[in-house]
Amino acid sequence: MDGPRAARAAQEQIDFLLTQLSLASGPSRDRRKEIDAAALQAEHHRLSELWGQLERAQEEMHGVEELALMALLEGEEVRGLAGEARAAWDGVRKVLPRALVATESRRDAITLILEELDAGAFERWLAPLLRQLPRRGWSATLHIDGERAGPNDGAWPASRRWGPPRAPGDVLEALDKPKRGFRSVLLRCTGAYAGAFLSLERGLHRVVARKRDAGEASDDGRMHVFVHFVAHAADIAEDQWEHRSLAPPPAGSAAARRRGAAARELDEVEGAALIAGRRARIAMDPAWYWERLDEVALTHLLLFEDEGSGLDRSEYFSAGGDGAALDDLHDA
Structure with missing residues (x-):
C-alpha cells in the first residue's frame, strides 16, 4: 500500500513482528521468553487489525473510483456517486490518524x-x-x-x-x-x-x-x-x-x-x-x-x-x- 511514510512504517513493523514471532515459536520453559512472545503477539494483533481497517477503507475508496471511471467511459452520469465517494474517503480518514502514530512507542x-x-x-x-x-x-x-x-x-x-x-x-x-x-x-x-x-x-x-x-x-x-x-x-x-x-x-x-x-x-x-x-x-x-x-x-x-x-x-x-x-x- 502506498501512502505516508509513517503508515508504511506500520506495515514494516508488522513484517518485523512476524519474523520475531517465528523465531520465538516453539515450547519454552523460560518465563521471560513466554512473556516477550505474548507481548509480540499482542502488538502484532494490534497493528494487523489497524492495518486491515486501513486496507478495507482504501479498497472501498478504490471501488468507488472504478465505478466512476466506468461510468465516465460509458457516458453515464457520475454525480450520483459523490455521496459514496465522500463516505469512502471519510472511512480512510477515520483510520489514518491512528495508523500514522501506530508505531510510536509513547502513544498512550x-x-x-x-x-x-x-x-x-x-x-x-x-x-x-x-x-x-x-x-x-x-x-x-x-x-x-x-x-x-x-x-x-x-x-x-x-x-x-x-x-x-x-x-x-x-x-x-x-x-x-x-x-x-x-x-x-x-x-x-x-x-x-x-x-x-x-x-x-x-x-x-x-x-x-x-x-x-x-x-x-x-x-x-x-x-x-x-x-x-x-x-x-x-x-x-x-x-x-x-x-x-x-x-x-x-x-x-x-x-x-x-x-x-x-x-x-x-x-x-x-x-x-x-x-x-x-x-x-x-x-x-x-x-x-x-x-x-x-x-x-x-x-x-x-x-x-x-x-x-x-x-x-x-x-x-x-x-x-x-x-x-x-x-x-x-x-x-
Whole structure:
C-alpha cells in the first residue's frame, strides 16, 4: 500500500513482528521468553487489525473510483456517486490518524501543564476537553496549582505546589465557580493514542471570540491557553514531583507566551481552526474542536509528510527539553 511514510512504517513493523514471532515459536520453559512472545503477539494483533481497517477503507475508496471511471467511459452520469465517494474517503480518514502514530512507542500516555493566560479561556478550552474524555475512552487525573489537601485527600504533602489528584468532574465543578484562584492545571492522561494526539497540542492555543462574547476575553477579544509538555507518561513517582519540568510556569513570563505564534488558533468569528502556525486550516465551529480531534490530528500529522512545512515529527514524539529527563526517569 502506498501512502505516508509513517503508515508504511506500520506495515514494516508488522513484517518485523512476524519474523520475531517465528523465531520465538516453539515450547519454552523460560518465563521471560513466554512473556516477550505474548507481548509480540499482542502488538502484532494490534497493528494487523489497524492495518486491515486501513486496507478495507482504501479498497472501498478504490471501488468507488472504478465505478466512476466506468461510468465516465460509458457516458453515464457520475454525480450520483459523490455521496459514496465522500463516505469512502471519510472511512480512510477515520483510520489514518491512528495508523500514522501506530508505531510510536509513547502513544498512550502523557503529562501536560495547562496554563490559562486570559480569564475565561479554560471554560472555552479545558472544559470541553474534559467532557470529551469518556467518549474517547481516555482517563485523566488532574492537579490544581496551589490547591491545599482536604481531610479526605490522605497524606498529600503540604509542601507540594500541585494539589492532590482530582477527577475531571471535580475540575469541571471548580471551573463553574464564579471565582477561582488558579490559572494552571497538571493533566495526566492515558488511553489509546491519548499521548500521541495530545502531544500534537503542545504550544499556544488562541481563541478568537465572537464580538458578543468579547467581555469574557482580553482587550483584543482573544483568549489564550498554553500547553506545556512534561513527559510521554502519566505516572509520577514520589521522588519526581520536585523535578524542574513539573514546576508551574512562571507568571512573570506569561505575557511573552501570550504574544507568541499559535500552535492552534480557534477562530469563532471565521469558523475555523488554524493548525501549526496557520500552515493548515479546517473549517469548523471551534466549539466542536475536541469532538473533531482525530481530524485535527490527521491534518497536523500530514504536515510532517510535507518537507516544505518545516515541522519536525521527532520534536513531538521524542522526549525533548525538560521533559526529556522526566521521560528518562520513567524509562530507567
